[in-house]
Amino acid sequence: MTKALVHIDSGAATMEGMLELPDTPSGVVLFAHGSGSSRLSPRNNHVAHVLRDAGIGTLLLDLLTPHEDRQYHNRFDISLLTGRLRAAATWLDAQDATAPLPLGLFGASTGAAAALQLAADPAVPVAAVVARGGRPDLAGSDALRAVEAPTLLIVGGADEPVISLNRQAYAELGCVKRLAIVPGATHLFEEPGTLEEVARLAAEWFTTYFTHEP
Structure with missing residues (x-):
């Protein structure tokens, strides 16, 4: 296992992240955190741990600086978040250890919209996308229709407003897709066993x- 603290220049800011790679990774997943969250999110770190156990590398990073995150509107600036995510994907593509690997995106909350906007860019080869409790609707109809990477949307069964928003976004996706509703889970998947189910579904999807063409 290789573990390294990395710094990625996005032009306007330098993002700090943690890259962890198993010895023979099948791919690497770039995490896009949601509003008010960070690369230290215990939920995303749990998912990342399960992915690494499945032989998948992970890069968790802060898309916003602490100063930027204190300005609430930045958390919902999907174009800004997508640009930061693109800079991280470009960085991964320039590293010897990760350039040959398939790229996956895992988005939570508003990070799901940024992940889908990036996946809609034909210049960025994304192999698969997973969203947890996300707001894929914020990616916009044009982006959703342009996504070609297989996409899994995971929503809590007790997260009713977000279920409806995910159903709307799901209907617009034209790629290989699945909407998984975890029974009894609320928005943060804090109920026993629910986050474990998210991690299992994500690892299986990636x-x-x-390893297979969609």
Whole structure:
């Protein structure tokens, strides 16, 4: 296992992140955190741990600086978040250890919209996308229709407003797709066993599409 603290220049800011790679990774997943969250999010770190156990590398990073995150509107600036995510994907593509690997995106909350906007860019080869409790609707109809990477949307069964928003976004996706509703889970998947189910579903999705053409 290789573990390294990395710094990625996005032009306007330098993002700090943690890159962890198993010895023979099948791919690497770039995490896009949601509003008010960070690369230290215990939920995303739990998912990342399960992915690494499944042989998948992970890069968790802060898309916003602490100063930027204190300005609430930045958390919902999907174009800004997408640009930061693009800079991280470009960085991964320039590293010897990660350039040959299929790229996956894992988005939570508003990070899901940024992940889908990036996946809609034909210049960025994304192999698979997973969203947890996300707001894929904020990516916009044009981006959703342009996504070609297989996309899994995971929503809590007790997160009713977000279920409806995910159903709307799901209907616009024209790629290989799945909407998974975790029974009894609220928005943060804090109920026993629910986050474990998110991690299982994500690992299965990425493993499938890192090794097979959609």
